Amino acid sequence: MIDLLAHFQNLDLFSVGIAAAGMMVLGFVVLFNDWQSATNRLFLWLAITASAWGMVNYAVYQPYDSPEFSLLLLRLAVFFSIWAAFCMFGFICTFPSKTLCVSKTFKWLLIPITGFVSFLTLTPLVFEKVTSLTIEGSILTVENGFGIAFYSALILFFNIGGIYLLVQKLLKKDQDQRRPLWFILLGATLMLGLIMTFNFILPAFFNDSRFIALGGIFQFPFIVFAAYAILRHGLFNVKVAGAALLVFAISILTLSEIVNADTLLLIIFRTVIFVLILVFGISLIRSVVREVQQREKIEKLAKELEVANERLKELDRQKSEFVSIASHQLRSPITAIRGYISLILEKEFGDFPKTIEEPLKRISESSRLMINSIEDYLNISRIEQGRMKYEMSDFDITNLAKTVTDEYAPVAENKKLDLTFGGAKKIVVHADIGKIKQVIANLVDNSIKYTPSGSVTVKATEFEGKARVTVSDTGVGLAKEDIGDLFNKFIRARGANKINTSGTGLGLYVAKQMVEAHKGRIWAESEGKGKGSRFIIELPIKTS
Numbered sequence: 001m002i003d004l005l006a007h008f009q010n011l012d013l014f015s016v017g018i019a020a021a022g023m024m025v026l027g028f029v030v031l032f033n034d035w036q037s038a039t040n041r042l043f044l045w046l047a048i049t050a051s052a053w054g055m056v057n058y059a060v061y062q063p064y065d066s067p068e069f070s071l072l073l074l075r076l077a078v079f080f081s082i083w084a085a086f087c088m089f090g091f092i093c094t095f096p097s098k099t100l101c102v103s104k105t106f107k108w109l110l111i112p113i114t115g116f117v118s119f120l121t122l123t124p125l126v127f128e129k130v131t132s133l134t135i136e137g138s139i140l141t142v143e144n145g146f147g148i149a150f151y152s153a154l155i156l157f158f159n160i161g162g163i164y165l166l167v168q169k170l171l172k173k174d175q176d177q178r179r180p181l182w183f184i185l186l187g188a189t190l191m192l193g194l195i196m197t198f199n200f201i202l203p204a205f206f207n208d209s210r211f212i213a214l215g216g217i218f219q220f221p222f223i224v225f226a227a228y229a230i231l232r233h234g235l236f237n238v239k240v241a242g243a244a245l246l247v248f249a250i251s252i253l254t255l256s257e258i259v260n261a262d263t264l265l266l267i268i269f270r271t272v273i274f275v276l277i278l279v280f281g282i283s284l285i286r287s288v289v290r291e292v293q294q295r296e297k298i299e300k301l302a303k304e305l306e307v308a309n310e311r312l313k314e315l316d317r318q319k320s321e322f323v324s325i326a327s328h329q330l331r332s333p334i335t336a337i338r339g340y341i342s343l344i345l346e347k348e349f350g351d352f353p354k355t356i357e358e359p360l361k362r363i364s365e366s367s368r369l370m371i372n373s374i375e376d377y378l379n380i381s382r383i384e385q386g387r388m389k390y391e392m393s394d395f396d397i398t399n400l401a402k403t404v405t406d407e408y409a410p411v412a413e414n415k416k417l418d419l420t421f422g423g424a425k426k427i428v429v430h431a432d433i434g435k436i437k438q439v440i441a442n443l444v445d446n447s448i449k450y451t452p453s454g455s456v457t458v459k460a461t462e463f464e465g466k467a468r469v470t471v472s473d474t475g476v477g478l479a480k481e482d483i484g485d486l487f488n489k490f491i492r493a494r495g496a497n498k499i500n501t502s503g504t505g506l507g508l509y510v511a512k513q514m515v516e517a518h519k520g521r522i523w524a525e526s527e528g529k530g531k532g533s534r535f536i537i538e539l540p541i542k543t544s
Helices: 002-033 038-060 067-094 104-121 147-172 174-204 212-232 236-261 264-345 356-383 395-405 409-414 433-449 507-517
Strands: 127-132 139-144 394-398 417-423 428-432 455-463 468-474 523-527 533-540
Touching: 002 212, 038 067, 038 212, 038 455, 067 104, 067 127, 067 139, 067 147, 067 174, 067 212, 104 147, 147 174, 174 212, 174 417, 174 433, 174 533, 212 395, 236 394, 264 356, 394 395, 395 409, 395 417, 395 428, 395 455, 395 468, 409 433, 428 433, 428 533, 433 455, 433 507, 433 533, 507 533
Parallel strands: 417 455
Antiparallel strands: 127 139, 394 428, 455 468, 468 533, 523 533
């Protein structure tokens, strides 16, 4: 019979230990999920105080040789019960806010009162002495002091006040916010119903006090439902559940070893192991929470980046459309200005004073440069929108290069530069003659712009089965660090503004896009600043 009683006592300890371990694990899981949330912090303190009360309350009703030790445990149990009720009340006040939502009355009146009454529980003013013990040696009755009235009133206030607050929140919240509160209310109702039934009604009316020691188990439903309410409210991460269950299972196994221990030394040793497992298990949960949070943060950033990227694409499309429309609108009047200036210079409208000839030539040159810039913007717009069209045909690139050279001869002559062409062999390519002419013209124009004195040479040759056009000059040259970025959009060589202020940094970018569309390549070479430069275009030769 004694062995059977001991067996049931071990089962009771095992059950209380499982409840305490479960509450601790849930408390730390919730905290690690969002340690800055006041709701989560209060939930942890609720779990800690509830676990402490459950274990100490169980210990109170075990047999001991010393009534004084039993009385000390009883005082500790009521001490923890006050703070567990206080944490539950504070948790209900704050849930689901991430900031502490308490009134001045709570801070300056309720907290001091709770601290004062909890101190009283550790003195004879609440429990004076043990008056009788059971046959086994556990507490049967105690003599109460006048402080028991304060303790009872405070516990009653926390429990009834907590239920009242939950009901008030349920009435004020909308449908979506009510569901978590219903879970908390259900957990609180179950907890209070179990405690009232087994800790008050059965001992008072049926003289059955066997279940008073299991008060820690009765708190477990509230902790579980509260944790689930936090889960539903988005403050708890479901992905951490696996790690929490693993730690909980290992804790239960370790606890079962404590229950089955038959010597004090073995109990102490296995208890230490149990505590270490809880500590390391909580650390494991914390690391898993961090990993999950980082992964979710990366996923969130990736989604935000995707949205931003789509927005940027849309803005880029709108920009290209705007540039296209604006460029079309600008090109017509500039073309008209250039045409009329040309007619004036050719004296189609009669003679004009000699003094305005030079200004008219400058206007004509500026309008030419403006038309070239507008054409660059239009080409970029077409390229980016995929609207660039290529009309392919067979033509002699040598003859095309010579034609461009001849067209730019007057421009070079105005700058007193020697512009020469080399290449007599016919080289046929299959390409868009208009686009390739624009590319060659761009290179020749650039060389003339950036060559203060000296010469510019255009050559058309065949090299390793490719048609090659090379534009060389004796101009400002290029630094090695500039060559790599020269064909990017809006990029100009260092110091280019000192030689030519009208450049946009778009011509070479457009040229590169056009050449690569013909499965060719374009690049620049230079021996350094002040040593001139070479720009080379390479295109496939037309086969028979």
